[in-house]
Amino acid sequence: MSPAARRTTLAILALAVGGFAIGTTEFVTMGLLPQIAQGTGVDIATSGHYVSAYALGVVVGAPLIAVAFAKAPRKGLLMGLMGFFAVAHLAIVAADTYPTVMAARFLAGLPHGAFFGIGSVVAASLVSHQRRTAAVAAILGGLGVANVIGVPLATLLGQRFSWHLPYLLVGLVAVVTVGAIALWLPHQPPSGEESMRSEMQALRRPQVWLALLVGVVGFGGMFAMYSFITPTMTELAGLEERYIPWVLAAYGVGMVAGMVLSGRVANRVGVLKGIVVALGLIAVLLGVFGFAARTLWLAVVLVLVLGLLPSIVVPLLQTRLMDVAHEGQSLAAALNHSTLNTANALGAWLGSLVLAAGWGYGAPSLVGAGLAVLGVGVAVGSALLERRERAAGAASTPARPVEVTPATR
Template identity: 80%
Template sequence: MIPSKHRATYAILALAIGGFAIGTTEFVTMGLLPQIAAGTGVSIATAGHYVSAYALGVVVGAPLIAVVAARVPRKGLLMGLMAFFAVAHLAILAANSYATVMGARFLAGIPHGAFFGIGSVVAASLVPHERRTAAVAMILGGLAVSNVVGVPVATVLGQRVSWHAPYVAVGLIAALTVLAIATWMPHQPANGEESMRTELRALRRPQVWLALLIGTVGFGGMFAMYSYITPTMTDLAGLDERYIPWVLAAYGIGMVAGMVLSGRVARYGILRGIIASLGLIAALLAVFGPAAHVLWLAVVMVFLLGLVPSILVPLLQTRLMDVAHEGQSLAAALNHSTLNTANALGAWLGSVVLTLGWGYGAPSLVGAVLAVLGVGVAVLSAVLERRTRTAVRGEQELVAA
């Protein structure tokens, strides 16, 4: 039974607060990469591994939690995930070396994918069927708003106080999320049909793997560029480091706009929207390097590279939920696992080209290639789906005859 409109809105808002905390911690590392590198005694290229460590925590945690906790009541599980997230962030106070920061960031990433994945399934169940993508976008909207407010403010906090401070602040917001879920979310029992076996059954479907591959390859392009946004803007665009929070805010405003537009794009077809979004991302990344030498143009490009990928994420989330059938919780969690595989892949490939001395314009070119590969996977998925529908239609006509 769908709750009243207001109760559903508050429940989704509680999840969006968690999305705000997650978005802040995921992206603030990129804004503070020089400070964290200096604080832990490593190069900026090596500090990019901290981005990858968090992403790998998501990759490991998302499917593991979704499967093992398949029969755990959703409300309690979401509260537990945010409580773990809070503790992992407060533990950053004890981290000052490369090894300890890598460990802390890995642990902090573990609840990320499961929270968004299970939260998306819960949000979709609270609204009418035609509003599923919009409900998912509301949760991810917390992540988008974090890039307008949370990341810039946390970056300033890290620059002026300590690079530890933003992570502690995120831990406190996560604790607030636990209270919000406890207060606003209706009881969410696990579906009686859910089990480890039924969740894993979704992995037998080729379209699930294709959707995951779209996210892994296609979205890696954006992270190849964004992981090194601070040195790119200071070195290529000549921007003073103190103005980096404004660039991050421009990215966040683009994300918010993308989340708002995502539900409208979905009306024209989920897979069609995915293909169009990836194609545009590839084009933007291909010209980002030369554009970054002109400050105002670089900021416009950053805004657009916040907007277009943010249209893509809810579409991918809905696509996975549609093709997974009985394994929606695992599939939805795996979406964030694959996006963070893309995060780790993009950050690593960016560090490779930087280590080779290709300059800060090179990571976006790597990203453009990845986005083009994502388009190819999405087109393959569309072709196979069309063939399957044609075959099923033919069998139905034979039976009818």
Template identity: 90%
Template sequence: MTPARRRTTLAILALAVGGFAIGTTEFVTMGLLPQIADGTGVDIATAGHYVSAYALGVVVGAPLIAVAAAKAPRKGLLMGLMAFFAVAHVAILLADSYSTVMAARFLAGLPHGAFFGIGSVVAASLVSHHRRTAAVAAILGGLGVANVVGVPVATLLGQRFSWHLPYVLVGVIAALTVVAIGLFLPHQPPSGEESMRAEMRALRRVQVWLALLIGVVGFGGMFAMYSFITPTMTELAGLDERYIPWVLAAYGVGMVVGMVLSGRVANRVGVLKGIIGALGLIAVLLAVFGWAAHTLWLAVVMVFVLGLLPSVVVPLLQTRLMDVAHEGQSLAAALNHSTLNTANALGAWLGSIVLAAGWGYGAPSLVGAGLAVLGVGVAALSAVLERRSHRAAAGRVEAPTVQGMGDCAVAAPSETAATPSP
């Protein structure tokens, strides 16, 4: 490996460690809700607001930071985002009430989307064009590793010692990420094209909104089922609750495998075709999950695949947004993570509706299948519009060429017509 290639690998790895920290804090709260509820004097239902507070921070912070910091050097911005993330997590040591924990979780969520969005743009710029999706997948792969290693270990530490401890450890990892980015990421000055106005222009593009809509409805389908994975596995598959962490680990392993495969899918079939194909498979998987979940081993296999397929789509969708946003790449890439958190809320809400209606734990996956089908429809519409746009552009290029040929352009058809057949 050449020194330049090694430095690029270390730079992307540094960003992936930041993704690991973010993935751990995003999911560990769900495993520690009873402990956090006891520690802050609220019931578990109210403690669920702590999850929502973090998600709200992601939704709010991603677009605001991407636009406001459009002209900031990207290396310094990424270091600043991780430094803020670290402080917000260490500060949770001072949080011992509902209001203070809500504030701490909201602040911790603010850098999430901007870090992944801007980090994805930076990672793509460090490698050749055909390796962009693989580079983006490497950063997002930190989320998968977090679900396999970070979340189970952090949950165990929180249960045995203090619920504050996992968040403090995440803050330490974030601080180490700041150091690693400073050491390995090359200087990333603004190209001169970035500005708040340029970033906002991305929102005028129909394809940007279609890509974001794919994320909302397509991933809403996955979250409709996964939000209720624990009762689904215990009620339908008959799994003892103490083995649920192993099921979640299977999901995390699927995420890692999906991130690895994503770059290959992009190179083999293309970004948009890959999105359509993976969403179609997700729809099929969710449609049969309620039936398959009655067989334990089959349910576990399908949970693994459910981790794999969406993780193929996320880097593809991130790359798609960067492609169609043009000068607004940072904003569009950051909005992708706002979109995924919106999908989380949408899917969980719709799933809770069918459960409240008494339709059983197989119903949320059917809702998810319907949402995934809608995602396929939106992606197909995006492909059709893009094809029409390319044809129109090709026509505009050819027309001036013919007109510029003058009399020769008129004479050529006549001469061809006058040529006798052999």
């Protein structure tokens, strides 16, 4: 490996470590809902709000940070985001009531989307055009590794010692990330084209809004079920709570596999077509999960597949947004995580509604299946609109053929 290639690998690895920290804190809450609920004096349905609070922080923070700091050097901005993330986790460690945990979780979510969005743009700039999706997937792969190692280990420690401990460890990993970025990421000055106005131009493009809507409704389905994975596995599948970390690890294995496959899917079938197919499979999986989960081994297999399919979609959506946003790539890439966490909040909220209504732990997955079907519909609508735009462009400029690439199918 040449020195330049080694430096690029280490730079992406530094960003992936940040992804590991973010993935651990985002998903460990779901594994520790019973402990956090007991520690803060609320019921399981209400404790789902802690998932929504973090997601709301992502939704609010991602666009504001991407726009407000459009002209900031990206390396320094990424370091600052991880530093704030570390401090916010100290606030979670100090919190022990419903209002304080809600507030601290909201603060912890603020840097999430901006870090992944800006980090994805940086990673894509370090590699060739054909390897963009793979580079983005490598950063998001930190989420997968978090679910294989970080979330199960943190859940185990939280169950045996204190639910505060995982958040302390996440804060320490965030500090390590700041150092790794400082050491390995090359200087990333603004290109001179970024500005608040140019970033906002992305919001004038219908395809950007359609891609964001795909993330909201498509992923809301997954989170409607996964937000309550611990009580679902214990109540429906009959699994002892001490084995929940292994279920979370299975989900993480699926995530890692999905991140690895996403680049190949983009190159072989195209970004948009890959999104449609994967969301359709998610809808089918969620439709049968509530019934299949009553068989333990089958429930574990479906959890693994539920980790795989959405993890194929996330890098595809990220690439799709960067393709259609043109001059507003940083904002669009950050908004991807806003929409995914809007989906997180929406799914957790809808799941808590059906649970509070007494419909049982099989109901959230059925709600999720309906949302995934809506996501397929939006993605198909986006493809039809793009086809119409291409046809209109070809009619107006017949001498200039339109080149169709896998990334824009």
